[in-house]
Amino acid sequence: MSRRPTRTVREQARADRRDRIDILLARYARHAPAEAALLRSLVEAEITEGDRFRREAGGQQAAVRREQQRVAAAEAAIVEAEQRAEAAEQALDACAYRDRLAEELLDRPTLLGNPRPASLDRLLDHVAEQLDHRAQQ
Template identity: 55%
Template sequence: MSRRTRAVDRGLARTRRREILAVLLSRAERLLPAEADLLRAMVDTEIADGDQARRSLGGQSAAVRRLQTRVEAAEQAIVEAEADTRRAEQALADREQLALEPVQSCRICGTGYALGRPCPTCAYRARAAALTPEWDRHR
């Protein structure tokens, strides 16, 4: 028997019990002992079904909360992964930009530097020499 068939059967049984309860409750003051016993059995069954439904709902609610927590964690991981991807793409673009600049070697010191710019090593040495007093250069 499939889950859907069992659910339909349980729904039909519940409807039948509720119809019987309605009739019995309308005649509650004139009940025979057998009818009172039937009323008690029907009420007990309804109470048990209600309790089961509440337990099931509680379990499903807990499962939903756990899944919501997992979804939130997954969404946060996606945001972090996207940020990492953007940073990596920017770093790659920066490296590609550097790789596209032609490099030349300085004929004086041999340092590599971007084509069309002055040699940073020789420029530093020239600035340092200009700032160093004459008497200190020959030590």
């Protein structure tokens, strides 16, 4: 939680300070009208410039927040893309492993010329299902 006062509290405090400055300048004008007028113009110029800088800073802060959100979204997209790439690599590895295993099982000398046993078909189906399941995760 922020310790900074809310915007309305800050604006009210600023308005109160400006009211006190106006009162002090009015009192000073009773004793030295020429100097008070010069001082008032200087104070008003500083207040105007401070207001302008405050608006500019607010715009810059909003721009920084937007850029931070864009960077966070881009980083999240990168993480997601990396996860998908890793899953795709694992799926490719699983498919390659399944294909090698199937070739090895089919190329065994004991199977040549004989019908493939049903247990081998079930084993190949089971391995394919397991690898497909892993590839989808």
